[in-house]
Structures are given as C-alpha cells and as structure tokens.
Amino acid sequence: MFSKACEYGIRASIYITLKSLQNVRVSLKDIAKEIDSPEAFTAKILQQLAKSKIIDSVKGPSGGFDINKKKIETITLTEIVKAIDGDSIFEGCGLGLKKCSEKHPCPVHNKFKKVREDLKKMIDTTTLYELSLGLKDGSTFLKH
Amino acid sequence: MFSKACEYGIRASIYITLKSLQNVRVSLKDIAKEIDSPEAFTAKILQQLAKSKIIDSVKGPSGGFDINKKKIETITLTEIVKAIDGDSIFEGCGLGLKKCSEKHPCPVHNKFKKVREDLKKMIDTTTLYELSLGLKDGSTFLKH
DNA sequence: ATAAAATCGGATAATTTTATCTGAATTTAA
DNA sequence: TTAAATTCAGATAAAATTATCCGATTTTAT
Numbered sequence: 001m002f003s004k005a006c007e008y009g010i011r012a013s014i015y016i017t018l019k020s021l022q023n024v025r026v027s028l029k030d031i032a033k034e035i036d037s038p039e040a041f042t043a044k045i046l047q048q049l050a051k052s053k054i055i056d057s058v059k060g061p062s063g064g065f066d067i068n069k070k071k072i073e074t075i076t077l078t079e080i081v082k083a084i085d086g087d088s089i090f091e092g093c094g095l096g097l098k099k100c101s102e103k104h105p106c107p108v109h110n111k112f113k114k115v116r117e118d119l120k121k122m123i124d125t126t127t128l129y130e131l132s133l134g135l136k137d138g139s140t141f142l143k144h
Numbered sequence: 145m146f147s148k149a150c151e152y153g154i155r156a157s158i159y160i161t162l163k164s165l166q167n168v169r170v171s172l173k174d175i176a177k178e179i180d181s182p183e184a185f186t187a188k189i190l191q192q193l194a195k196s197k198i199i200d201s202v203k204g205p206s207g208g209f210d211i212n213k214k215k216i217e218t219i220t221l222t223e224i225v226k227a228i229d230g231d232s233i234f235e236g237c238g239l240g241l242k243k244c245s246e247k248h249p250c251p252v253h254n255k256f257k258k259v260r261e262d263l264k265k266m267i268d269t270t271t272l273y274e275l276s277l278g279l280k281d282g283s284t285f286l287k288h
Numbered sequence: 289a290t291a292a293a294a295t296c297g298g299a300t301a302a303t304t305t306t307a308t309c310t311g312a313a314t315t316t317a318a
Numbered sequence: 319t320t321a322a323a324t325t326c327a328g329a330t331a332a333a334a335t336t337a338t339c340c341g342a343t344t345t346t347a348t
Contacts, residue, residue, distance in 0.1 A: 062347095096146075105284050106284060140250060142241075202314095205315065205322065
C-alpha cells in the first residue's frame with residue numbers, strides 16, 4: 001500500500017504528535033527507538049517532512065523534531081503520504097496502465113474506483129491528532 | 145497496490161481468457177504485445193501462473209498459453225494475486241508493524257480494516273470471465 | 289571560546305524488484 | 319529426421335528502494 005519510507009514517516013509523525021502535545025521535542029534517536037525503525041533512514045524521511053513544512057526541525061543540543069500544536073489537528077495522513085510517496089496512490093491505475101481513465105478504462109477501473117475513493121476519503125479525513133489519542137491511552141501501538 | 149509483476153500477470157490472464165474463450169492459444173510474444181509488457185519478464189510471470197495451475201502452457205510450434213474454458217468462470221483475481229504477490233496485501237499492517245492485530249493494533253488498524261476488506265471482497269468476487277467481457281466488446285483496454 | 293549534541297547533506301552500500309540474456313528442452317510440421 | 323517455433327530454467331543485469339556512513343553545520347551549555 002504505502003512504501004516503507006511512508007510507513008516510517010507516518011509512524012514517526014504520530015509519535016512526534018504525541019510528544020508535541022506534551023510540549024516535548026523529540027530527537028531522531030528517540031523517534032527511531034520508539035517506532036522501531038532504522039535511524040539513518042528515518043532521518044532522511046524526517047528531512048522530507050521538514051522540507052514539506054509538516055514537521056519542524058531544530059539543530060543542536062536539545063534540538064530535534066516537533067509539530068506546531070495549533071497545526072496538529074489539521075494535518076491529515078494525506079499530507080504525509082503525498083510528501084513521501086507523491087500521489088501515485090491516488091492517481092495510479094490498478095493494472096499499471098499509463099493512460100487509464102473514464103474514457104479509456106482498464107478492465108478493473110470501475111471496481112477499483114470505489115476502493116480507491118474509500119481509501120482516499122479515509123486518509124483524507126484522518127488527522128495526526130486523532131491517531132495520537134490511541135497511543136496516549138495505550139490502546140494502539142507504533143511497534144512490535 | 146499490486147507489484148508490477150502482478151499487474152502484468154492480471155493483464156496477461158485477462159487477455160489469455162479472452163482468447164481462450166475463442167478457442168485460441170496465445171504465444172508469449174503475442175501476449176506481451178497485446179498488454180504492452182516486457183517479454184522476458186512476462187515469461188517469468190506466466191511460468192508462475194502455470195506452476196500455480198491457473199493457466200496452461202504448451203511448448204513447441206503452435207504452443208503458448210491458454211486457460212481451460214470450464215475453469216474460466218471460476219478464476220478470481222485473488223488467485224492470481226496470491227500466486228504472484230502472496231498474501232501480503234491481505235495480511236500486512238498498514239503501517240508495516242510485524243505484529244499488528246486486533247489485540248495489538250497500530251493507530252490506523254481499524255480505519256484500514258474496512259478498506260482492506262472491501263478490496264479483498266472485490267478481488268475475491270471478480271472473475272477473469274467477467275473482466276474479459278469489456279475487452280471483448282471494446283469498452284475496456286489492456287494497454288495505453 | 290570550546291566541547292558536545294544534535295540535524296543536514298551527500299556519497300555509498302545492500303536489498304528487492306524489475307528486466308534481460310542465453311542455452312536447453314519440447315513439440316510440430318515439412 | 320531435421321528445422322523451426324515455441325516454452326523453460328538459470329544466470330545475469332539494471333533500476334528502484336531501503337539503509338548506512340561520514341563529515342559539515344548549527345546550536346546549546348559550560
């Protein structure tokens with residue numbers, strides 16, 4: 001569904017959200033440990049998210065990553081997915097045709113349309129804030 | 145969604161279905177041309193499908209691939225996907241957690257569940273026969 | 289000022305996926 | 319029986335993705 005990079009990116013974002021709500025900035029090392037991801041690779045992904053202005057990064061001791069508290073409730077999964085995987089997941093044809101459209105559909109075009117729209121709707125309406133709640137109350141997890 | 149190999153596999157299967165319904169066996173070359181896929185790579189995929197007993201292969205001149213007519217109406221996309229991509233698409237966690245379950249869910253577990261179930265239901269009930277109809281009447285396409 | 293703690297950026301490496309090549313085996317038909 | 323048309327199998331190559339390494343830069347705290 002998503003690339004590994006995107007999976008890490010989403011998991012990291014949810015963790016950063018959780019901590020940001022507690023006014024705590026978190027380091028790469030901390031993030032990688034908490035989401036059980038390769039540190040250096042995760043660094044690259046966080047850089048992408050920072051460049052896309054989804055998260056903020058601060059260098060130096062006591063530096064790390066956080067998300068603006070006011071922004072947290074507005075950030076959706078869609079923004080993160082787009083920043084990392086682009087919009088292949090939204091646009092791509094289910095059977096990989098370069099030109100697949102209503103006018104020139106592949107055999108599964110219509111059947112896929114509904115599934116894809118549901119997926120789109122779901123990630124479009126799911127916020128980081130929302131996802132951090134389960135983490136906070138211990139009902140959901142980011143590793144193992 | 146699916147791997148490239150799987151996309152080619154599905155497209156090839158639909159084309160083989162169309163021709164098999166006309167009692168015509170098709171060669172690799174023909175298939176690759178009709179679905180616009182790399183020939184040698186497609187060969188590997190067809191071998192997988194043949195080993196999985198989804199399609200039949202015949203060597204020698206006038207050889208090629210076909211599907212038993214009686215079987216055509218019973219073959220679903222699920223069988224093809226499983227033969228090529230395994231069941232990662234059915235089992236995998238949306239965020240890549242190794243152990244994600246009802247008891248230990250990732251933050252998007254429940255939101256993904258519905259989408260995934262819809263996808264599963266869709267490919268589980270879609271047959272090759274059905275997909276070949278649009279091709280036959282020119283309303284759907286396998287390339288460009 | 290200086291040392292330490294962090295991110296940043298670019299190069300490189302490992303792995304997986306996609307794709308190609310080549311020769312062997314099989315089958316058909318002349 | 320031989321040549322041609324095919325698939326088959328294994329090796330290899332190319333490309334994309336995932337992952338690591340290292341030195342530079344920034345910032346903090348002493």
